[in-house]
Amino acid sequence: xLAVHFGAxxxxxxxxxxxxxxxxxxxxxxxxxxxxxxxxxERQRYLVHLLGERSQTLEVTGVTALDSRIESDRVVKAIxxxxxxxxAVGPHILPVIAPIISEGLxxxxxxxxxxxxxxxxxxxxxxxxxxxEEVVSYLGKxxxxxxxxxxxxxxxxxxxxxxxxxxxxxxxxSVEPFYEWVVDQRxxxxxxxxxxxxxxxxxxxxxxERKLFTVNxxxxxxxxxxxxxxxxxxFEAMKDPQVRETVSGxxxxxxxxxxxxxGFEAQKQQDYMEKILARFLNxxxxxxxxxxxxxxxxxxxxxxxxxxxxxxxxxxxxxxxCLAAGIAAALLFHDPEDQEAIQLNKMIxxxxxxxxxxEVGEVSSDSILIPMVEEFFLKWREKSVT
Ligand SMILES: NC(=O)C1=CN([C@@H]2O[C@H](COP(=O)(O)OP(=O)(O)OC[C@H]3O[C@@H](n4cnc5c(N)ncnc54)[C@H](O)[C@@H]3O)[C@@H](O)[C@H]2O)C=CC1
Ligand SMILES: O=P(O)(O)OC[C@H]1O[C@](O)(CO)[C@@H](O)[C@@H]1O
Numbered sequence: 271x272l273a274v275h276f277g278a279x280x281x282x283x284x285x286x287x288x289x290x291x292x293x294x295x296x297x298x299x300x301x302x303x304x305x306x307x308x309x310x311x312e313r314q315r316y317l318v319h320l321l322g323e324r325s326q327t328l329e330v331t332g333v334t335a336l337d338s339r340i341e342s343d344r345v346v347k348a349i350x351x352x353x354x355x356x357x358a359v360g361p362h363i364l365p366v367i368a369p370i371i372s373e374g375l376x377x378x379x380x381x382x383x384x385x386x387x388x389x390x391x392x393x394x395x396x397x398x399x400x401x402x403e404e405v406v407s408y409l410g411k412x413x414x415x416x417x418x419x420x421x422x423x424x425x426x427x428x429x430x431x432x433x434x435x436x437x438x439x440x441x442x443x444s445v446e447p448f449y450e451w452v453v454d455q456r457x458x459x460x461x462x463x464x465x466x467x468x469x470x471x472x473x474x475x476x477x478x479e480r481k482l483f484t485v486n487x488x489x490x491x492x493x494x495x496x497x498x499x500x501x502x503x504x505f506e507a508m509k510d511p512q513v514r515e516t517v518s519g520x521x522x523x524x525x526x527x528x529x530x531x532x533g534f535e536a537q538k539q540q541d542y543m544e545k546i547l548a549r550f551l552n553x554x555x556x557x558x559x560x561x562x563x564x565x566x567x568x569x570x571x572x573x574x575x576x577x578x579x580x581x582x583x584x585x586x587x588x589x590x591x592c593l594a595a596g597i598a599a600a601l602l603f604h605d606p607e608d609q610e611a612i613q614l615n616k617m618i619x620x621x622x623x624x625x626x627x628x629e630v631g632e633v634s635s636d637s638i639l640i641p642m643v644e645e646f647f648l649k650w651r652e653k654s655v656t
Contacts, residue, residue, distance in 0.1 A: 271295045271463050274345075274352040274374075276367050277359035278306050278335055280432035284443035286356050286391050288318050289451065291330045293466045298348050299335040300367075309440045310335035316441035321554035326447070338370055349374020350381060353463055355388040358428070361397065361568065364390060368404030376409065379416050385460025386421050389453060391428040393486060395478055395573060398423040398457070422459035427452045427478040429485055431549060433557035446552055452477045476532035480539075483524040485546050486575040491520045491596035492550060493563035498599045500655035504557040508550050516599075518547065519592030524579045526588060560605045567610040570600055570630045577631035580639055594639060598646035601626060602654060623647040 273290040275282055278299035287297045301307050310316070311334055320326040336345050349355060349371060359367060371388065378386065388405075390397035402423035406414045430449035437444070455470035471477055489504065495516050496507025507513045525539045563569070570577055576597050580590040601623050605611045617626045624640050627633050633640060 271353045272348065272351060273297045274300060274348045274355045276300045276338075276355070276357040277363070278303070278310060279358065280435065280443060280445075281358035281391065281428065281430065283316060283330070283441065284318055284432040284445040285428065285430045285449055286358055286451075287333060288328065288330045289449075289465060289467045290354070290356070291332055292328075293464060295332075295353065295463075295465075297330075297333045298352075299333065300338050300345050300348075301335060302337065302339055304337060305440060307335040307337045313441065316443070317439075319442065319444040320447040321444050321552065322447040325554065338367070342370055342373075345370055346374045346377055349386075350377040350383055352386060353384075354465070355386065356391055357389070357397075357401065358391045361392050361394045361400075362565075364392070364397065364401045365404045368401060369408050371401070372405045372408035375405065375417070375421055376413060379413065379420065385419065387458055387460070387462050388421065388423050389426050390423075391426055391451070393428070393482065395482065396425050398425045419459055422457045424454045424457035425474050425478070426454070427474065427481045429481050431489075431552075431555065431557065433555055434561050436556065444555075446549060446555060448549060450481070452481075476528075476534070479532065480528055480534065480542070482575050483528060483579045484521060484543060485549075487524050487579060487593070487596070488517050488521050488543075488546055489550065489562050490569055490575050490600065491592070492517045493559040494566075494596055494599035494603050495650075496559045497563060497604075498602050498650045498654045498656065501559060504550050504559060504562055505553060505555065507559060508547075516592050516595050517550075518543075520596050521546070523583060523588070523590050523593055527579050527583050527586070530586060530588075531582070560608070563600070563603050563605070563611075564608055565610045566600050566603050566608070566614050567630055570597065570614075570627070572632040576600060577627075577633060577639075581631075581633065581637070584637060584639055590639065591642065594642035595646045595650075597627065597631070597639075598623065598643045599650050601643070601647055602650055602656075604656065 273295040278301040290297050315331045318328045390401045431446045452469045454474040495513045501507035521543045580593040583590040
């Protein structure tokens with residue numbers, strides 16, 4: 271069984287690739303970083319360290335890699351022959367890999383290959399659907415019709431904290447022991463050979479929103495408020511009472527929203543939230559606030575982890591106070607290495623927080639969220655140690 275996985279980064283090697291390999295697939299990573307590709311080709315194995323109370327190391331075997339910039343023909347052939355295609359490249363890279371995926375699918379359709387499922391494992395709502403839209407735009411109308419029943423793009427929610435890697439080995443990856451991979455089974459085509467660790471559901475929306483608006487919301491609020499208060503890592507930030515209070519408050523708010531919207535049981539949501547707070551406090555993980563806060567324009571987007579739940583709460587007459595505090599802190603985030611942070615800083619300087627939020631988060635000028643965020647923006651700016 272062959273799995274083609276785009277993105278041999280942290281989630282690629284430390285989560286999706288590892289589970290595919292453990293399920294008996296030969297995993298062919300596709301990446302654009304030559305040293306990574308070379309090392310995977312040469313060694314065909316790597317180690318995954320599970321950082322928990324009792325640390326454990328797994329060996330992932332049967333892997334190889336292709337560089338899509340110089341081996342595109344081989345990538346196309348691999349897609350034509352694969353039993354599954356997955357991605358973990360980042361939402362902004364999905365349009366970049368769509369052309370080569372569409373070439374692979376063209377060849378597969380021409381050769382009358384078996385049905386294939388393509389699963390985008392990215393932190394976003396509807397990642398596979400988004401990838402499908404891009405692929406369709408390259409395939410053209412005629413060929414796109416042939417996807418029906420032959421190629422599925424099931425959406426998915428993926429959850430595992432994989433911080434930046436600080437070890438000397440290019441391939442070794444340290445991850446938290448917890449993981450969750452939930453896939454929309456209604457979109458699966460053909461017989462997908464079993465994959466260890468996937469939970470199939472009929473309606474993904476509640477799962478993906480619960481994950482994005484709890485794990486990612488809490489993480490983002492922690493990263494941005496921690497940044498403003500001078501904390502370097504998520505663990506350090508969670509030890510700061512102001513951060514901890516804002517994070518817990520934001521998760522109580524999104525919890526109320528999720529319960530009202532999807533009918534989750536209050537106690538179960540409470541347990542889920544507490545488990546997540548404990549994951550942020552894993553002392554074995556050193557996760558810089560700059561990684562978790564990366565790409566703030568994306569994270570401040572209208573349906574993403576901060577503005578998304580805040581606007582939905584406002585619509586339902588609920589007050590997103592701690593979310594507003596998190597959004598305000600995000601507007602103050604800076605990282606000279608992060609292009610989106612640089613752009614955000616320029617917008618704040620030129621237009622101020624209210625206009626920036628209207629533009630980036632598509633928040634209407636008369637939304638009560640605007641004055642709430644403005645108030646916190648001033649408070650955080652006064653406290654800011656950066
Ligand atoms: N790190 C984490 O804890 C989690 C990350 N995610 C999501 O997984 C995705 C990947 O995140 P990470 O693994 O952390 O990032 P990463 O930066 O470690 O990995 C991304 C990989 O994609 C590769 N890439 C970039 N352009 C490419 C292209 N055109 N073709 C093929 N490969 C390309 C990069 O070279 C890199 O190896 C993101 O959408 C992220 O939101 C989801 C859950 C957890
Ligand atoms: O990967 P993104 O969307 O940039 O955001 C980082 C977030 O994703 C994760 O990497 C995994 O869910 C979290 O650590 C963090 O909340």
